[in-house]
Amino acid sequence: MKVLVPVKRVIDYNVKVRVKADQSGVELANVKMSMNPFDEISVEEAIRLKEAGTATEIVVVTVGPQQAQETLRTALAMGADRGIHVKTDAEVEPLAVAKILKAVAGEESPELIIVGKQAIDDDSNQTGQMLSALLGWPQGTFASKVEKDGDKLNVTREIDGGLQTIKLNLPAVVTSDLRLNEPRYASLPNIMKAKKKPIDAKTPEDYSVDLTPRLQVQKVTEPAERQAGIKVETAAELVAKLKEAGVIG
Amino acid sequence: MPHIYSEKDLDFILYDMLDTEGLLKTERYAEHSREAFNQILETSTRMAEDLYQPHAAKVDANEPEFDGEKVTIIPEVKEALDAYREAGFPGALFPFEQGGMQLPVTIAQASGFIFGAANVSTAGYAMLSLGAANLISSFGSQAQQDRFLSQMIEGRFFGTMCLSEPQAGSSLSDIRTKAVPQEDGTYAITGTKMWISGGEHDMSENIIHMVMAKIEGAPAGAKGISLFIVPKIMVKEDGTLGKRNDVKLAGLNHKMGYRGTVNTFLSFGEEGGAVGYLVGEPNKGLAYMFQMMNEARIGVGLGATSLGYTGYLHSLDYAKGRPQGRLIDGKDPTTPMVPIIEHADIKRLMMQQKSYVEGALHLCLYAARLVDDIATCEDAADRKDMELLLDLLTPVVKSWPSEFCLEANKLAIQVHGGYGYTREYPVERFYRDNRLNPIHEGTHGIQGLDILGRKVSMANGRAVELLIERMTKTIVAAKAEATLSAHATALEEAVGVLVSTTQTLLGAAMQGDVARAFANATLYLDAFGHVVLAWFWLQQALKAQEKLAHGADGDDAAFYAGKQAACTYFMRYELPKAVSSLHEQAKLDDTCVSADPAIF
Numbered sequence: 001m002k003v004l005v006p007v008k009r010v011i012d013y014n015v016k017v018r019v020k021a022d023q024s025g026v027e028l029a030n031v032k033m034s035m036n037p038f039d040e041i042s043v044e045e046a047i048r049l050k051e052a053g054t055a056t057e058i059v060v061v062t063v064g065p066q067q068a069q070e071t072l073r074t075a076l077a078m079g080a081d082r083g084i085h086v087k088t089d090a091e092v093e094p095l096a097v098a099k100i101l102k103a104v105a106g107e108e109s110p111e112l113i114i115v116g117k118q119a120i121d122d123d124s125n126q127t128g129q130m131l132s133a134l135l136g137w138p139q140g141t142f143a144s145k146v147e148k149d150g151d152k153l154n155v156t157r158e159i160d161g162g163l164q165t166i167k168l169n170l171p172a173v174v175t176s177d178l179r180l181n182e183p184r185y186a187s188l189p190n191i192m193k194a195k196k197k198p199i200d201a202k203t204p205e206d207y208s209v210d211l212t213p214r215l216q217v218q219k220v221t222e223p224a225e226r227q228a229g230i231k232v233e234t235a236a237e238l239v240a241k242l243k244e245a246g247v248i249g
Numbered sequence: 250m251p252h253i254y255s256e257k258d259l260d261f262i263l264y265d266m267l268d269t270e271g272l273l274k275t276e277r278y279a280e281h282s283r284e285a286f287n288q289i290l291e292t293s294t295r296m297a298e299d300l301y302q303p304h305a306a307k308v309d310a311n312e313p314e315f316d317g318e319k320v321t322i323i324p325e326v327k328e329a330l331d332a333y334r335e336a337g338f339p340g341a342l343f344p345f346e347q348g349g350m351q352l353p354v355t356i357a358q359a360s361g362f363i364f365g366a367a368n369v370s371t372a373g374y375a376m377l378s379l380g381a382a383n384l385i386s387s388f389g390s391q392a393q394q395d396r397f398l399s400q401m402i403e404g405r406f407f408g409t410m411c412l413s414e415p416q417a418g419s420s421l422s423d424i425r426t427k428a429v430p431q432e433d434g435t436y437a438i439t440g441t442k443m444w445i446s447g448g449e450h451d452m453s454e455n456i457i458h459m460v461m462a463k464i465e466g467a468p469a470g471a472k473g474i475s476l477f478i479v480p481k482i483m484v485k486e487d488g489t490l491g492k493r494n495d496v497k498l499a500g501l502n503h504k505m506g507y508r509g510t511v512n513t514f515l516s517f518g519e520e521g522g523a524v525g526y527l528v529g530e531p532n533k534g535l536a537y538m539f540q541m542m543n544e545a546r547i548g549v550g551l552g553a554t555s556l557g558y559t560g561y562l563h564s565l566d567y568a569k570g571r572p573q574g575r576l577i578d579g580k581d582p583t584t585p586m587v588p589i590i591e592h593a594d595i596k597r598l599m600m601q602q603k604s605y606v607e608g609a610l611h612l613c614l615y616a617a618r619l620v621d622d623i624a625t626c627e628d629a630a631d632r633k634d635m636e637l638l639l640d641l642l643t644p645v646v647k648s649w650p651s652e653f654c655l656e657a658n659k660l661a662i663q664v665h666g667g668y669g670y671t672r673e674y675p676v677e678r679f680y681r682d683n684r685l686n687p688i689h690e691g692t693h694g695i696q697g698l699d700i701l702g703r704k705v706s707m708a709n710g711r712a713v714e715l716l717i718e719r720m721t722k723t724i725v726a727a728k729a730e731a732t733l734s735a736h737a738t739a740l741e742e743a744v745g746v747l748v749s750t751t752q753t754l755l756g757a758a759m760q761g762d763v764a765r766a767f768a769n770a771t772l773y774l775d776a777f778g779h780v781v782l783a784w785f786w787l788q789q790a791l792k793a794q795e796k797l798a799h800g801a802d803g804d805d806a807a808f809y810a811g812k813q814a815a816c817t818y819f820m821r822y823e824l825p826k827a828v829s830s831l832h833e834q835a836k837l838d839d840t841c842v843s844a845d846p847a848i849f
Binding site: 014027029032070074185186187188191194 | 252256280281282284285287288289291292295296332335336337338340341350352803804805
């Protein structure tokens with residue numbers, strides 16, 4: 001089974017994100033970037049499937065600027081087999097990414113695509129679902145467990161109030177949730193090996209995908225600063241305050 | 250939770266100051282890339298944060314225990330070290346053909362710095378093992394390498410250094426451990442060894458002790474010391490484990506800091522003799538050990554720097570988040586209190602720490618880069634020069650961070666006030682951990698004698714000349730910058746005083762007044778270190794100037810402005826201390842050396 005894993009280069013989860021002075025977006029210059037944590041979980045899951053003998057090859061793909069190649073290398077250093085870099089400096093929205101991934105899937109014919117449930121920069125949570133619809137493949141979103149079962153895939157999903165297990169026909173799209181696994185560290189020997197693993201250079205034009213954004217960003221602002229709270233002495237006082245604030249009738 | 254170190258600063262030192270990328274042009278390191286270096290440092294950082302830092306306080310509060318049979322260490326230490334092994338770190342420095350990663354020493358030391366900043370006592374096991382493996386790699390026979398080294402590179406065997414004995418610490422020539430030749434070519438080792446870190450535990454399959462002992466009939470003193478491999482468990486020729494060797498744990502030492510690194514008192518040969526394998530030639534043990542000292546001492550300096558650095562960042566985090574009082578010129582009690590970093594004295598405490606820890610990081614990695622340059626230099630004369638320079642700087646690299654990053658830890662506690670004195674905050678632990686560094690691997694006093702008694706005069710003072718040549722280049726460049734020329738002049742004058750004091754002291758020694766000449770060798774070492782650090786700060790300020798001139802903005806601009814401020818601080822507040830001390834030393838004062846023990 002060939003597994004395709006899309007990975008995205010995002011602001012590192014440790015970095016305190018700052019809004020650009022002109023409110024056009026967030027500051028990316030000289031900011032530490034790394035692989036979207038949910039994508040790391042996807043890569044890890046693919047590697048585990050390969051270690052278990054279920055997967056045969058892991059192809060990682062990214063859409064982004066030149067530096068996004070570093071993110072592919074990280075995935076290769078974790079244990080993926082080869083990479084595809086669809087190079088663009090343009091702003092890409094989930095729909096465009098899904099279209100590119102659909103085209104990549106057309107060329108690569110994977111049986112499984114594991115997509116991070118969302119990227120921690122824009123938190124869209126759309127790419128996996130859109131990809132599934134475009135391909136006409138079944139989807140198992142927010143996966144916390146993935147198991148091959150004959151020619152099917154059992155996916156345990158994290159849903160409100162508990163877990164749901166569904167059986168998918170293959171090929172399928174799965175989106176990974178936080179508890180799917182704990183990603184490994186790239187070991188020194190694998191970092192060295194990753195240097196020699198191939199990365200195909202592509203462009204959105206190669207897949208005839210129009211990246212033009214469908215959305216327009218009006219402005220980006222910091223969340224409002226939290227106001228200091230107050231202490232109340234009694235439950236009655238609390239109720240009064242809540243009524244005053246208009247949150248209860 | 251503050252970061253354990255500054256990635257931005259490490260990146261600045263590695264690539265802007267030391268051109269680590271330049272190593273990729275050499276044949277030895279051509280297989281690597283900056284991207285791979287960064288991934289290795291990234292793996293180091295994540296493992297350090299996920300697996301090392303979380304148990305640092307716990308292992309300090311629950312030090313290793315010995316029940317007479319077995320040493321127990323909290324399981325988190327083994328989990329961290331297992332992950333370290335699985336990630337391939339124990340082989341980082343060894344050549345590809347030995348199954349290693351052939352990583353530059355500069356990058357391997359930078360990685361060690363990160364692990365040390367997270368948890369110095371768990372990181373300690375790897376450093377000790379590396380030292381032992383280096384000895385076997387450099388001086389062991391092929392058979393010894395096949396039998397022991399490969400398993401150490403894989404990280405399955407750990408190692409120790411067994412030098413000190415209860416009656417012989419700094420004075421190694423007085424060791425008594427004895428080696429008696431056996432018919433099978435091995436030696437029977439008997440004796441006791443003190444302060445052996447990592448001497449007994451179950452965290453690795455085996456422990457390889459590197460033991461200093463005297464073969465029967467060997468010359469007296471240091472010239473009669475040989476080096477032996479003494480495994481805890483015998484290793485058969487095919488590499489599998491045999492029976493237990495005659496090495497026993499006599500007891501544990503209970504330390505002030507570094508508590509996770511089990512420290513032992515070992516007894517060899519209680520049942521007739523532990524099996525030892527001679528490394529290299531007889532009576533060369535101390536010479537072998539000294540050849541490995543440079544790298545080991547960089548490791549000590551860097552460990553001290555890790556602790557100083559992380560203490561600085563912890564106190565910075567506290568200073569920015571702790572509101573207390575109002576500014577001295579605005580005491581209106583109805584206004585909100587200010588974060589303490591607004592107060593002048595806290596700024597001073599922060600600046601002093603910053604100048605110590607960031608300077609020390611540059612110093613240690615500069616020395617690591619010299620090790621790489623020596624390994625890759627094709628010109629024999631250049632290589633010899635760099636070896637001399639490294640030899641000269643080694644006591645500074647070991648001692649300056651040990652003294653002044655410890656001082657930084659003291660200041661980090663001060664920033665925290667009463668909270669810093671409690672165990673609820675980690676800065677007191679950093680201080681206790683760091684207090685070891687001026688003591689082990691050659692005490693501060695030994696290092697002073699090393700630099701003044703041996704290093705500055707070796708090769709007719711060639712090493713000092715080389716250092717001054719390099720300093721002069723920086724001074725000339727800085728004089729051309731309006732904002733730095735005063736600093737350049739201050740450094741130039743300090744170098745002049747250092748040279749004249751050195752001549753005075755060595756002259757006195759040559760005329761037979763050895764006692765007075767070397768009486769203040771430790772103070773000389775401190776002053777020497779301050780002059781060297783002023784040079785590193787001038788280099789950093791020059792680079793910062795260049796970056797600012799090229800339009801660095803935002804966080805970058807603040808970073809480089811910070812470098813310039815720390816340089817200014819060091820030149821104005823620290824360097825004069827060294828100059829004043831050097832002037833005093835040149836007077837050959839005998840207040841201390843002539844004191845009769847009866848007066849104390």
